[in-house]
Amino acid sequence: MTTGGLGATDIGNKYAVTGLARLFYRRIGEHYNKFEQWTFPPSVATATMNRFVKDADLDVLYYRRITNAKVQNKRIQSITLEDSQKPDKKTLIQVKAKQFIDCSYEGDLMAKAGVSYFVGREGNEEYDETLNGVQMSFWHQFPDGVDPYLKEGDPNSGLCWGIQPNTLKERGSGDKLVQAYNFRLCLTDNKENQRPFEKPENYDPAKYELLARAIRKMDLHIDNYLLFNWGMMPDNKYDVNNRGPLSTDMIGMNYEYPDGNYATRERIWQEHVDYTKGLLYFLTHDERVPSKLRDQVSRFGWAKDEFVDNDNFPTQLYVREARRLNGEYIMTQKNCQGEETVGDAIGMAAYGMDSHNCQRIVTNGMVKNEGDVQYHGFPPYPISYKSITPKREECTNLLVPVCISSTHIAFGSIRMEPVFMVLGQSAAVASALAIDDNTDVQTIDVTKLRKILKENPYLDGSTPEILVDDSDIDKIERSGHWQKSFGAHYKNSFLKSANQKNNCSFTFMPVIKKADTYEVFFYCTALPDQEMPEVMAFDITGKEGTKQVEISPRSHKGAWVSLGTYAFEKGNWTSSIKIDGCRSKGALFADAIILVPKK
Numbered sequence: 123m124t125t126g127g128l129g130a131t132d133i134g135n136k137y138a139v140t141g142l143a144r145l146f147y148r149r150i151g152e153h154y155n156k157f158e159q160w161t162f163p164p165s166v167a168t169a170t171m172n173r174f175v176k177d178a179d180l181d182v183l184y185y186r187r188i189t190n191a192k193v194q195n196k197r198i199q200s201i202t203l204e205d206s207q208k209p210d211k212k213t214l215i216q217v218k219a220k221q222f223i224d225c226s227y228e229g230d231l232m233a234k235a236g237v238s239y240f241v242g243r244e245g246n247e248e249y250d251e252t253l254n255g256v257q258m259s260f261w262h263q264f265p266d267g268v269d270p271y272l273k274e275g276d277p278n279s280g281l282c283w284g285i286q287p288n289t290l291k292e293r294g295s296g297d298k299l300v301q302a303y304n305f306r307l308c309l310t311d312n313k314e315n316q317r318p319f320e321k322p323e324n325y326d327p328a329k330y331e332l333l334a335r336a337i338r339k340m341d342l343h344i345d346n347y348l349l350f351n352w353g354m355m356p357d358n359k360y361d362v363n364n365r366g367p368l369s370t371d372m373i374g375m376n377y378e379y380p381d382g383n384y385a386t387r388e389r390i391w392q393e394h395v396d397y398t399k400g401l402l403y404f405l406t407h408d409e410r411v412p413s414k415l416r417d418q419v420s421r422f423g424w425a426k427d428e429f430v431d432n433d434n435f436p437t438q439l440y441v442r443e444a445r446r447l448n449g450e451y452i453m454t455q456k457n458c459q460g461e462e463t464v465g466d467a468i469g470m471a472a473y474g475m476d477s478h479n480c481q482r483i484v485t486n487g488m489v490k491n492e493g494d495v496q497y498h499g500f501p502p503y504p505i506s507y508k509s510i511t512p513k514r515e516e517c518t519n520l521l522v523p524v525c526i527s528s529t530h531i532a533f534g535s536i537r538m539e540p541v542f543m544v545l546g547q548s549a550a551v552a553s554a555l556a557i558d559d560n561t562d563v564q565t566i567d568v569t570k571l572r573k574i575l576k577e578n579p580y581l582d583g584s585t586p587e588i589l590v591d592d593s594d595i596d597k598i599e600r601s602g603h604w605q606k607s608f609g610a611h612y613k614n615s616f617l618k619s620a621n622q623k624n625n626c627s628f629t630f631m632p633v634i635k636k637a638d639t640y641e642v643f644f645y646c647t648a649l650p651d652q653e654m655p656e657v658m659a660f661d662i663t664g665k666e667g668t669k670q671v672e673i674s675p676r677s678h679k680g681a682w683v684s685l686g687t688y689a690f691e692k693g694n695w696t697s698s699i700k701i702d703g704c705r706s707k708g709a710l711f712a713d714a715i716i717l718v719p720k721k
Contacts, residue, residue, distance in 0.1 A: 125164050126440075127306030127307060127437075128361065129164060129308065130363070131539060133538065135613065137470070137591075138470035138472035138541065138544070141581075142543065146543065147160055149170050163357055164308055164428050186203040191234035197519045198520055200218040202215070203215050221519050222521075225549075227525070228445060229447065237447065237517050238512075239445040239447050240447075241298055241445055242297055243298075243480070244529050250454075251529060252294070255293070255296050256290070256297065258293065262364070262365065262366055262494050263490065264489050267339060282332050286483055301493060302371035302375075302479055303376045303441055305395070305436045305439060307424075308436065311358060316425070318406075318424075319399070319403050320399075326400065332482075333367070333401075349369050369401075375394070375397075379441070446526065448513070449513060449522070450512070451509045453527065453529070455529065457503055458531075458532055458535045466508060468548035471502065473538050475495055476495065477494060501613070502614070508564075587719070588633070589716045592617045592714065597630065597631050609649070616647050616714075619709050629698050632697055637689075641717070641720055642699060642715060642716075646679055647679075654679070655706055655709060660673070661698075663697055670702075
């Protein structure tokens with residue numbers, strides 16, 4: 123999805139993004155002459171991914187999909203792949219390996235290998251959760267009173283397109299329903315780089331009747347009734363996502379996808395393409411749409427320089443959730459909220475528990491969406507290595523870092539692209555250890571794995587970065603009155619000084635394990651303008667003494683700002699980065715610093 127349209131990255135907390143995943147966003151930053159960049163158009167993401175492939179001198183087999191897995195003695199011996207564009211026996215190839223990693227959104231290798239898995243939503247009682255199963259909420263919901271019938275007021279006329287004939291079950295009850303898929307669109311309002319929304323071949327305006335009725339109900343509030351989530355990206359482009367009662371999510375039309383054969387999936391995929399193109403045409407041409415809204419949507423069009431080989435349309439369907447591994451450990455809501463922790467963490471998740479709607483039904487004579495959950499507000503939490511390992515009685519040389527072992531609602535938090543990248547790297551290192559130590563994936567030395575991930579995050583032997591957070595009490599000193607705060611911070615919290623007239627100070631004291639030249643970065647917490655200091659002053663003490671630096675944090679909200687490059691000696695507490703309240707202007711904050719070795 124990172125190269126397929128999802129350019130407005132869902133992160134939650136950047137602290138959770140480590141290793142090669144972090145390097146990916148740093149390289150995106152290089153493209154825009156920044157330290158890091160978290161939003162980007164698909165073409166830039168693709169070029170960055172291709173750079174990784176080139177640097178590693180990899181031969182990638184594109185357009186291949188699995189047809190068979192040969193398993194013997196609980197180990198995958200080989201897999202058979204076919205060319206998805208020319209599915210013929212002549213295109214079949216067999217791949218033999220000691221270890222396998224299933225990084226697909228669908229978990230096809232996992233399933234072909236006979237590994238057990240889940241599809242759908244567990245009932246709350248199964249794992250002592252509260253947000254799983256059936257959830258009727260006000261998020262992305264129809265206003266009250268939207269008639270569900272083809273002929274309004276006449277149940278005998280049948281249901282409008284897009285409504286499932288399901289009955290609303292008890293809150294928290296489990297089922298086999300799957301949260302909605304969509305395409306993350308790359309649109310632009312730059313007329314010189316724009317293609318208009320054209321009428322698709324299979325256009326059917328009846329698919330949008332419910333939207334017309336919903337708009338009619340909300341007409342007085344049309345300015346606030348946004349039908350898309352516009353994620354702004356560089357280059358005058360937008361990552362357009364679902365929002366509201368009927369948008370780009372094709373609710374209830376993907377139930378056959380997780381376990382479907384390739385023909386079934388291709389049909390569902392094409393139905394999503396037709397629906398999405400038709401939606402944009404409807405919003406810009408149908409007279410049931412108020413002219414003001416038609417004009418607003420008509421400002422945008424397909425970005426002509428994106429997906430140039432695919433009619434400027436995204437190349438990847440957003441399969442938010444399909445199969446989920448039933449592994450050695452199952453991540454649940456308790457992990458997300460910190461009620462249960464693990465000691466074998468190989469990555470962190472940091473986004474809220476997020477599920478899109480799973481069904482559109484009739485209740486109390488009205489059309490309603492069901493399944494949306496938006497629960498945020500908890501800090502990053504660890505993901506167990508055992509959650510990417512199948513049960514040892516099922517398969518001992520397979521790791522599953524995408525369709526990981528978790529409940530539906532926990533997966534809703536874990537399922538973010540940066541997390542998948544982190545888990546993918548962890549799985550790769552774990553597989554290498556299993557080969558080197560001639561052992562099963564379930565019995566590798568996880569302590570050794572974690573050490574490699576921490577000390578060699580880019581897998582190139584380079585000096586690792588040094589992070590000091592406000593919560594690292596053995597590496598900080600402070601004077602004056604500071605209070606712990608929460609919000610758009612790095613890691614678990616940040617600190618704020620009590621008032622604007624202060625002589626307080628806050629000192630980060632990094633432990634330097636290798637004498638080197640480092641660039642120092644300070645994290646500017648994203649505070650409201652009225653709470654941001656006008657100037658923050660720093661004293662940076664290193665090998666060549668103390669130097670003074672001042673920054674304007676208001677122009678760096680939610681980002682790292684460079685304080686310069688300095689030589690630091692090896693040792694504990696011999697170097698420091700001090701926030702000087704006397705020279706600063708305004709109430710201060712202290713969140714985190716990193717020292718990045720200069721190559």
